[in-house]
Amino acid sequence: MSNARETPTRSPRSFPYELRTFPSRLVDGEVPEEVAKWQQAVALGFYADVPSLEISTKYVQCEQADGRMATGAYLIDSQAPVGAWGVDYPVATYAYHRKTLNVGGGTLLPVHQITAVTVRPSHRRRGLLRAMMSTDLAQAKAAGIPMAALTASESTIYGRFGFGVSTHACDIEVSTMRGLDFIVPAAASVGVVEVADASVVGELHNELFARVHATTLGSIGRQDMYRLLAAGQGNYQSMEPAKNVRAALHYDAHGAVDGYVTYKPKEPAVEIVDLLAASDSAYLALWNFLGSLDLIESVTWGMAPEVDPLEWAMAAKRDYKRTTTEDHLWLRILDTPSALAARNYAVNGQLLIHVGDPLGHASGIFNIQVLHGKATVTRCPEDGTVVAEVSMGVSELSSLYLGTVSARTFAAAGRLREDSSGAVERLDALFATSEAAHCLTSF
Numbered sequence: 298m299s300n301a302r303e304t305p306t307r308s309p310r311s312f313p314y315e316l317r318t319f320p321s322r323l324v325d326g327e328v329p330e331e332v333a334k335w336q337q338a339v340a341l342g343f344y345a346d347v348p349s350l351e352i353s354t355k356y357v358q359c360e361q362a363d364g365r366m367a368t369g370a371y372l373i374d375s376q377a378p379v380g381a382w383g384v385d386y387p388v389a390t391y392a393y394h395r396k397t398l399n400v401g402g403g404t405l406l407p408v409h410q411i412t413a414v415t416v417r418p419s420h421r422r423r424g425l426l427r428a429m430m431s432t433d434l435a436q437a438k439a440a441g442i443p444m445a446a447l448t449a450s451e452s453t454i455y456g457r458f459g460f461g462v463s464t465h466a467c468d469i470e471v472s473t474m475r476g477l478d479f480i481v482p483a484a485a486s487v488g489v490v491e492v493a494d495a496s497v498v499g500e501l502h503n504e505l506f507a508r509v510h511a512t513t514l515g516s517i518g519r520q521d522m523y524r525l526l527a528a529g530q531g532n533y534q535s536m537e538p539a540k541n542v543r544a545a546l547h548y549d550a551h552g553a554v555d556g557y558v559t560y561k562p563k564e565p566a567v568e569i570v571d572l573l574a575a576s577d578s579a580y581l582a583l584w585n586f587l588g589s590l591d592l593i594e595s596v597t598w599g600m601a602p603e604v605d606p607l608e609w610a611m612a613a614k615r616d617y618k619r620t621t622t623e624d625h626l627w628l629r630i631l632d633t634p635s636a637l638a639a640r641n642y643a644v645n646g647q648l649l650i651h652v653g654d655p656l657g658h659a660s661g662i663f664n665i666q667v668l669h670g671k672a673t674v675t676r677c678p679e680d681g682t683v684v685a686e687v688s689m690g691v692s693e694l695s696s697l698y699l700g701t702v703s704a705r706t707f708a709a710a711g712r713l714r715e716d717s718s719g720a721v722e723r724l725d726a727l728f729a730t731s732e733a734a735h736c737l738t739s740f
């Protein structure tokens with residue numbers, strides 16, 4: 298008989314991580330250790346420079362203004378090998394802030410905006426993203442937020458979590474070699490455009506963005522950092538004001554600023570940094586200004602709308618080239634009745650839809666009854682007494698939500714099923730929008 302004590306054996310945990318969530322904010326004017334390490338992990342995940350203390354502090358000031366909550370996944374029951382990052386550095390990061398989404402008709406819907414998702418290369422494909430996303434979406438749903446949103450680094454990651462592409466961003470290149478001629482020149486010459494210091498844009502940004510946000514279907518709230526980004530006063534790599542960012546302001550008939558453009562000249566081209574216009578005339582007048590720059594042969598912009606009035610205003614339509622169209626804003630309905638009741642509808646009507654949701658938040662059979670542009674949405678029993686007329690996943694419903702794609706297109710793509718003849722046509726008639734959704738914010 299052996300005296301040796303049996304060594305207690307513990308099988309390794311299948312998920313040896315703990316998720317901790319904390320606000321990103323300064324304490325006594327300083328970046329707390331936990332937040333600083335979290336930021337180092339984010340920079341690693343996005344291949345960014347190691348943030349200096351100055352940059353870290355500036356980020357946190359902005360994130361504090363946004364009410365950002367950061368989540369880190371930390372190793373438990375284990376020690377880091379000598380020399381490696383310690384267990385107080387998160388192996389995965391995730392964050393959210395909550396702002397609003399313009400869903401049309403002047404309605405701003407509360408939205409849960411997800412950002413800074415990274416998993417350390419040595420811990421990938423072990424379910425960390427799935428764990429952080431599932432936990433966070435469940436908490437957002439429990440907090441009564443009807444919609445989640447993100448902008449994605451890759452288009453293949455987030456569909457499985459119920460997100461659907463809801464707006465596109467276009468890269469455009471407008472040839473200005475011969476200047477810009479407009480079919481109705483007077484429409485592009487309303488008000489006055491004048492040059493300003495780029496720093497002025499930082500001061501105007503929040504008020505102007507609020508005006509644009511309130512009137513643009515698909516616009517989502519901008520994080521505080523945009524004041525700096527839009528004005529060339531700082532970015533995620535440096536807080537040094539850029540020396541090559543120029544600005545022009547548009548003044549309306551009363552002399553009030555209702556638009557601006559900031560741009561980087563790289564002769565013989567100009568790249569737009571940010572363009573906000575609170576009116577159609579400000580938009581065309583700012584383009585008229587850009588078209589008038591001597592020695593410049595083309596103007597590029599990476600945030601042009603899918604349907605751009607500029608293209609239709611130009612006398613030489615072929616001088617407007619859309620070089621890429623890419624998925625931009627991804628939405629994820631969390632609460633189907635609340636989300637559907639918030640938007641406007643084109644016609645009166647009624648429809649029974651079935652929504653599938655792998656995470657359960659948005660699923661069910663719903664009766665949508667629209668009268669005078671507004672919907673009453675009720676959940677139906679799923680005991681076989683009610684039969685849906687159309688069936689789709691929450692990702693598809695989230696893409697249909699702002700009118701960016703039609704049910705007809707999804708049916709043709711095999712992503713939506715018509716269970717009752719004519720239902721797809723009725724769904725498209727209900728969800729039709731008079732303008733194309735456009736989001737000017739990445740996060």
Ligand SMILES: CC(=O)SCCNC(=O)CCNC(=O)[C@H](O)C(C)(C)COP(=O)(O)OP(=O)(O)OC[C@H]1O[C@@H](n2cnc3c(N)ncnc32)[C@H](O)[C@@H]1OP(=O)(O)O
Nearest residue numbers: 412413414415416421422423424425426427447449450453
């Ligand atoms: C909103 C934003 O912040 S977008 C930025 C996203 N981050 C990045 O691009 C930074 C670099 N990439 C990463 O940090 C990681 O690879 C992540 C965050 C993309 C994935 O993290 P992981 O922890 O490896 O993912 P996890 O193991 O939880 O996988 C969950 C599911 O997503 C899938 N998946 C993970 N990464 C990818 C990918 N790059 N492309 C396609 N599918 C992916 C997995 O196969 C898995 O699928 P399943 O559950 O249906 O079988």
